[in-house]
Each structure stands twice: as structure tokens, then as C-alpha cells.
Amino acid sequence: MADGSSGKWLAGTVAAAIILLGAGIWLVTAGGGATTAGTLPDDLVPIIGQPETEADREALDPEAEELWARFVSRPDGPPRISTGLTDELGREVSVSCASCHANMDPNPRIRSADDLADFHHGLAYDHGNMSCLSCHNADNYNTLRLADGSAVDYPDVQHMCSQCHAPEARDFARGVHGGMTGYWDRTRGPQTQKSCIDCHDPHKPAFPRMTPDFKPRDRFLEPH
Amino acid sequence: MSDEKQDRTVSLPVLGDMDRRTAMKGVGAALGLGAFAAAASPLTRLGEQTSVAEFMQRHYKELTDEDKQTIFARLETETKQQYGADVTIRDHQPIPGVRYGYAINLSLCNGNGKCMEACHRENNHDRATNESYIRVFEMPKGTFDFEHGSTTFDHDVPQDDKYYMPVQCLQCDNPPCVDVCPVEATWQEEDGIVVVDYNWCIGCRYCQAACPYHARRFNWQKPEIPADEVNPDQSYLANRIRPQGAVEKCHFCLHRTREGRQPACLEACPTGARIFGNLLDPDSEIRWVLANKRCFVLKEDLGTKPTLFYFFD
Numbered sequence: 001m002a003d004g005s006s007g008k009w010l011a012g013t014v015a016a017a018i019i020l021l022g023a024g025i026w027l028v029t030a031g032g033g034a035t036t037a038g039t040l041p042d043d044l045v046p047i048i049g050q051p052e053t054e055a056d057r058e059a060l061d062p063e064a065e066e067l068w069a070r071f072v073s074r075p076d077g078p079p080r081i082s083t084g085l086t087d088e089l090g091r092e093v094s095v096s097c098a099s100c101h102a103n104m105d106p107n108p109r110i111r112s113a114d115d116l117a118d119f120h121h122g123l124a125y126d127h128g129n130m131s132c133l134s135c136h137n138a139d140n141y142n143t144l145r146l147a148d149g150s151a152v153d154y155p156d157v158q159h160m161c162s163q164c165h166a167p168e169a170r171d172f173a174r175g176v177h178g179g180m181t182g183y184w185d186r187t188r189g190p191q192t193q194k195s196c197i198d199c200h201d202p203h204k205p206a207f208p209r210m211t212p213d214f215k216p217r218d219r220f221l222e223p224h
Numbered sequence: 225m226s227d228e229k230q231d232r233t234v235s236l237p238v239l240g241d242m243d244r245r246t247a248m249k250g251v252g253a254a255l256g257l258g259a260f261a262a263a264a265s266p267l268t269r270l271g272e273q274t275s276v277a278e279f280m281q282r283h284y285k286e287l288t289d290e291d292k293q294t295i296f297a298r299l300e301t302e303t304k305q306q307y308g309a310d311v312t313i314r315d316h317q318p319i320p321g322v323r324y325g326y327a328i329n330l331s332l333c334n335g336n337g338k339c340m341e342a343c344h345r346e347n348n349h350d351r352a353t354n355e356s357y358i359r360v361f362e363m364p365k366g367t368f369d370f371e372h373g374s375t376t377f378d379h380d381v382p383q384d385d386k387y388y389m390p391v392q393c394l395q396c397d398n399p400p401c402v403d404v405c406p407v408e409a410t411w412q413e414e415d416g417i418v419v420v421d422y423n424w425c426i427g428c429r430y431c432q433a434a435c436p437y438h439a440r441r442f443n444w445q446k447p448e449i450p451a452d453e454v455n456p457d458q459s460y461l462a463n464r465i466r467p468q469g470a471v472e473k474c475h476f477c478l479h480r481t482r483e484g485r486q487p488a489c490l491e492a493c494p495t496g497a498r499i500f501g502n503l504l505d506p507d508s509e510i511r512w513v514l515a516n517k518r519c520f521v522l523k524e525d526l527g528t529k530p531t532l533f534y535f536f537d
Contacts (some may be wrong), residue, residue: 171537179490179498180509181486184481184486188483188484199496207332210334211379211381214337214341215376217354
């Protein structure tokens with residue numbers, strides 16, 4: 001009798017532990033948390049719910065039964081501007097944005113590089129009728145600026161693009177825009193989705209024309 | 225009378241005293257042996273092109289696991305001998321609860337043809353012909369009539385007055401190619417992929433004639449591939465190097481997709497126009513596309529029920 005009750009107690013403890021462990025794994029893998037799109041499951045909201053740091057990514061247990069993550073590629077951080085000079089080892093010398101902009105007054109009326117007397121010449125711009133400071137943050141040139149004035153880091157640029165490009169952002173969140181690589185089946189492995197600027201030049205976002213360089217050559221396809 | 229009788233019994237000069245009945249038996253036997261030798265002559269020539277083991281190989285569906293191991297080992301050895309490449313041929317089975325669906329966003333596709341090239345490399349196609357399971361059609365806007373399309377366009381893309389439509393096997397749920405095969409060398413698997421047992425195919429090409437989408441290809445010649453370009457990750461029903469005289473087709477990269485990975489053409493697409501997934505999973509990307517985009521299939525009126533969809537958005 002004593003053996004039986006202790007056995008039940010043990011079973012109950014084990015069951016509780018399993019439930020707690022499962023909930024823990026769910027919490028970890030669900031990640032992110034704060035979503036604004038309440039109707040979407042967390043794992044389909046990469047714009048908001050993506051792991052932002054390496055530590056967050058490592059916390060995603062690859063052995064767990066839950067779905068693997070869909071990662072958004074994170075482009076490099078703040079751009080560096082080439083000075084056209086090389087150092088003693090022949091490496092290109094580049095400077096951060098703040099190197100120059102710390103000493104300059106921001107001008108919100110500048111709409112393309114053509115408006116500038118110096119710097120940024122040759123930058124192709126064809127992206128609506130916006131000012132440089134629509135996207136670049138005059139308070140901290142190492143970040144970008146959302147419409148509400150808050151800063152966003154360069155690698156998370158999709159947050160900013162999504163402000164205007166809602167249909168693309170919706171498709172992106174569903175994994176239908178932004179070209180997948182990896183696994184279609186996220187019970188087996190992760191997916192990686194491209195970031196906006198992996199395909200679109202942010203200053204000239206129309207997808208560039210391409211030259212096809214591969215053609216099948218079977219005899220029925222010869223022009224006739 | 226006696227003279228006539230003597231004439232009848234006179235023996236043929238070459239056969240000595242043999243009577244005519246015995247002689248005819250001999251002639252018949254010789255003709256029979258000759259006919260048998262002629263009929264069996266393909267067997268004597270077999271060694272030049274194919275091994276006895278290959279000739280005697282049974283249909284894929286009748287093979288036991290041991291049979292498959294033997295056959296795959298033989299095919300790997302032959303690939304090493306003929307192409308100088310070390311390959312692994314596996315037997316990917318359908319994932320239970322999965323039916324594959326594919327969708328192509330024609331608003332994004334710009335006809336660059338990277339999908340064709342990726343297919344060419346992934347699936348060990350003949351290098352000389354640049355063969356591929358995909359054809360990208362340049363189509364005038366306003367029509368789906370492929371008579372007006374071109375696969376040989378040679379200029380920058382996209383052209384303003386054109387749209388671009390990649391066509392490959394649509395993995396029909398009612399595949400006419402399967403119906404016409406006289407030897408059942410092609411069939412639909414449980415996950416919807418229509419496959420070919422390249423060794424069972426007799427090369428009659430009925431399936432090519434039956435397919436309304438020009439999705440099947442015939443190996444007129446033995447594929448030529450440099451050893452260092454052979455994709456070693458192979459599957460029996462998928463991308464192993466096909467023999468001359470067999471028909472082949474897109475298999476949704478089943479050697480990848482049955483491991484949960486994306487097809488090669490999807491990963492190669494620089495425009496992100498392709499979406500792949502499980503039609504039976506209500507949370508999958510492909511289901512969201514079908515529910516939220518205006519999808520259509522090619523030649524719907526034929527009743528082939530393709531599982532590859534197209535949409536504009």
C-alpha cells in the first residue's frame with residue numbers, strides 16, 4: 001500500500017515535471033513574445049518575433065519537438081563609407097557615417113545625392129519622393145528612423161520597410177515573400193528568409209533587370 | 225513399274241541412305257536451332273550495353289529491401305565506372321501526411337532562368353544539351369496560349385510587354401502520362417509526386433505524347449557529365465543519372481523534399497517567386513497562398529488537376 005501510494009506520487013511528480021518542461025520549451029521556442037498581429041501564430045511573425053541575438057538563437061532547442069525557427073537574414077550593421085584611400089597594407093579606408101555627420105547640421109530637404117554639393121555623389125536614388133531623413137536617423141546616423149521617430153538598427157531594416165510596403169510585409173510574415181532557403185518542413189530544420197535589402201537596393205528598390213545565361217539546347221527548341 | 229519404284233527410293237546425294245522423312249527432320253531441327261539463336265541474340269549482345277542483373281531487374285514496387293540494396297550498389301558501381309564519380313543512391317520514401325504543392329508568383333518571376341540552371345546541376349542532366357526539367361516561357365501579356373510563347377528568348381529580362389512562366393511537371397493528381405504507360409513504369413506516389421522507374425521504362429514515349437505540358441524528357445543519348453560536376457546526393461526515383469532510352473521528368477526534387485528541404489529550383493530563384501510546402505498542413509505557406517492569392521492552374525479544362533499553381537499579385 002505504501003509502495004503503491006509512493007508510486008503514484010512519483011508518477012504525478014514526473015508528469016508535472018514533463019508538463020513544466022514542455023511549457024518551458026514552448027516558451028523558449030515561441031520566442032519574441034510581443035506581437036502586434038494577434039491573429040497570427042508567433043512563429044509566422046518573423047518581423048517582430050525573430051530572435052535578435054545569437055543567445056536567443058542558441059536558446060532555440062534544435063532537439064525540441066516544436067518547429068524550428070524561420071530566421072531572417074541580418075545584413076551588416078551601419079554602412080561604412082569609402083574614402084577612396086588605401087592604407088599601408090592596401091586595404092580600403094572607410095569611415096562610419098558619424099565621422100562626418102557628427103559635425104554637420106542635418107538638412108531634411110535633401111531628397112537625393114544630386115542635391116548635395118559634396119559627398120555621396122553617384123548614389124543612384126529612385127525610391128519615391130522621400131527625404132534622406134525619412135529613413136536615416138539624424139539623431140544617430142548609425143541607426144535608421146521609423147516614422148514614429150524611434151530608432152531601428154540597420155540589420156532590422158525590414159521593420160522600416162514594412163511601414164509603407166504593407167502587402168509585402170504581410171506576405172513576408174507568412175513566408176511567401178523573401179525567398180526561402182533551408183527546410184520547407186520546420187519540424188526537420190530551420191528556414192532562412194532574405195532581408196529586404198538582400199534583393200532590393202534600398203535607394204533604388206526596383207528589382208534589377210537580368211541577363212539570362214542558361215538555355216537548354218535540345219533540338220526542338222532551335223528557332224525555326 | 226520397277227523403274228519408277230527405284231526412282232522414288234533413290235537417295236539424295238548428300239545424305240547417303242537417309243530417307244526423306246529423316247532428312248526433313250534434320251532440316252527442321254537446324255532451322256529451329258537457327259531461329260532460336262537469332263531470337264536469343266540480344267542476350268548474347270547484352271554484355272555490351274547492360275548487365276544480366278540489370279536485364280533481369282524487376283519493377284521497383286516489387287523489390288524487397290535486400291533487392292534494392294543490391295541494385296543501388298550495382299548502380300553506384302556503374303556510375304563510378306562510367307562517370308568516375310562516387311555517388312550515394314538512396315530510396316527516399318514519401319513522408320506520411322504530406323501532399324506536396326508548389327506555387328509560382330508570376331508577378332515576381334522575371335525569366336532569368338536560374339531555376340533551369342539549378343535543376344540542370346541538381347538533377348545530373350546532360351551537360352551538352354543543358355537539359356533541365358524546367359522551361360521558362362516568355363509570354364505576351366494577355367494570353368496563356370503557349371503557341372505565342374518563346375523559350376529561346378535571348379535578351380535582358382523582363383521585357384515590358386512580356387511576362388514569364390516557368391513550366392515543369394505539375395505533378396497532376398489525375399496524370400494522363402501515368403494512364404498511358406504500357407508497362408506501369410511511371411506512377412503517382414502517396415505524396416503526389418509522379419515518379420519513373422528509369423530501369424523499367426521501355427522508352428516508348430507514350431507519356432511524352434500524353435502530357436499536355438511538355439513536362440517529360442527523353443534521353444536520346446547517354447548523359448555526359450564531368451565527374452566533378454556529378455551531384456553525388458542521389459535517389460533511385462529521382463536524380464540518379466538516367467540511362468539512354470528512358471523518359472524522365474521533374475520529381476519535385478524528392479531526394480531533397482522528402483528530407484524536408486526545399487527544391488533546388490526554389491532555393492536558386494533570385495526573385496523569391498516560388499513557394500513550396502505541404503498541402504495537408506493548414507498552417508503551411510502554400511496553403512496560405514492558395515487561400516489568399518488568386519491561383520490558377522495550366523489548362524484546367526483538361527481535368528489533370530495539377531498541384532503546381534500559378535498566381536499574379
